[in-house]
Amino acid sequence: MADAAIIDALRRMGLVGPDEAVRLTPLTGGVSSDIHLVEAAGRRFCVKRALARLKVAAVWEVPLQRNAAEADWLRQVGAWLPSAAPEVLGEDAGLGCFAMSYLPPAENPVWKAELLAGRIDTGFAGRVGQDLAAIHARSAADPTMAGRFAHDATFEAIRIEPYLLATGRAHPALAGRFAALAAATLACRRALVHGDASPKNILTGAQGPVFLDAECAWFGDPAFDLAFCLNHLLLKGARGGADRRGYLAAFSALAEAYRAGIAWEEPAGLEARAAALLPALFLARIDGKSPVEYLTAEAERDAVRRCAVPLVAEPPARLADIAVRWISTP
Template identity: 45%
Template sequence: MTPLTGGVASDIASLKVGDARYCVKFALPKLKVAADWRAPRHRNAAEYAWLEVAARVVPESAVRLYGRSDSAHGFVMEFVTGAETYLWKTALLEGQPAKGEARAVGDMVGRIHAASAKPNFDRSFFWNRDDFRALRIEPYLSFTAEQHRHLAPQLHDLADMLYDSTQVLVHGDVSPKNILIRHGRPIILDAECATMGDASFDPSFCLNHLILKAVHLPAQRTALYDEVAQFWRAYAPHVSWEDASDLEARICRLLPALMLARVDGKSPVEYLGTPRREQVRKLALPLIGNPPATLSDFVQTLTSRLKELDAWQR
């Protein structure tokens, strides 16, 4: 058994049994971050259930599952590897040319959301909004509201919106660090936050990482902004439970709050230095108070504002 690194919420290891290799994962009661961040270990069951749903809805992007233990709060799945397999986060940070990853992820998330919005979908494994509050709402929105008290009303409104909704099955951590690309198809892992929730969360969470990397990598900004558009174009056609423009407007409300949370919340991104973190604050703060209604307008605002901030820094 060889421990694996990268996650903060679970103990994960590569396990070899004879010639076979597996991945084992056990939920931790206290996350491995500087802040005191705790979460119930039974979230591991919801994660396994989300992976089962993904295997049914998008079998071409499925990870093989081998069973789980209720008492140990852990499960076994395939160890995803191979010459045609890579981590999306690594490709983004290395500035590799896009290969349709955002479009594929947007399509996959949209298909799962649409399937879970149907009347016959079994929601019994996913009444986990209190876990979602502990893992996402409190560390990202409530904690950040304490650091920026003048924005507390807007951040608490977003927190209430996310907690009260049961629209679709939310993964809760659609981040490039959790997405392996195998033969051009995304495999989304780490569904510990899975719950019935607001459809705006998964797109916002993923798009936020593309935007933060656009701040971090000026030479890649145009390509990363295009990835934002590609994600939405692939996701939006699946929106059947509400008007897609209403959902897009909520994403634009939530996005700047998540941007701010990744510099001043309990789980800041590791690759932004002090000057870039300050840029994110200067981008996010006015957008929280006055968000655009569309993602194209959101990106346009970011583009012009970042040019001003970069010029001011020089």
């Protein structure tokens, strides 16, 4: 029945004919949507349908309207940086789904897979930082963005509550700090934020990074995107036997390239906000609602806690200070 509903939506979008045979193949990916490869009349593209309840252990329900916000983000970023987002081919708001171009995995490896395999390209990391800064800069200069992406309720449900507030509940002594970070982040409205700028949502395309899964798109604090992405470079180095130095080289390349592109506010202020958010997000991926799946040993998780807890309590002003603290954490 679900497949039939999707095929009906594709017909309403005009992407397949009324009598055209359609094949849907489920694709693996995130926890918040069902994604299918569509094959029809020799054409291949993807269709993505949002889920009301995310596929995680904790109960996590989120608004379906995020699907439309993602399609809007992809269209806008594609207009600014054509190689940085897949093309949106059609949308069905009633079903909460949209269709987009299919990017073959063999030609567009997922950055997360590359990082986990130890294939660390600092040049690519720098390009991610450069493109994130370009998106933030273009949006900060466009007065229509704030109203168009005023998705505060969705961002609070998908990011603030499960990552910051839930982690504060798991660490009562830090609950006040997490609550303050949540309030400060929601109050800051400077640029168009992707909200899930994780390596699992970034493809290593031939022309540079391709950003996917912008369900959390929101006009807010660009420091969130910077901290969110850098966090995953710290986490990859938390695995037993991993060489943290390689991931921290990518961390530095991304942070420096991003800082060079800050044109809409004072760079030191944005970096301070990112440096306050980063250890909180680091701890959130251990003790929040969405822990990373590849840190399975308690020793790995404890190393993250030893580094993150004091930095949440007393955040530094510079991102480099977090890297120094992490490389020296046993």
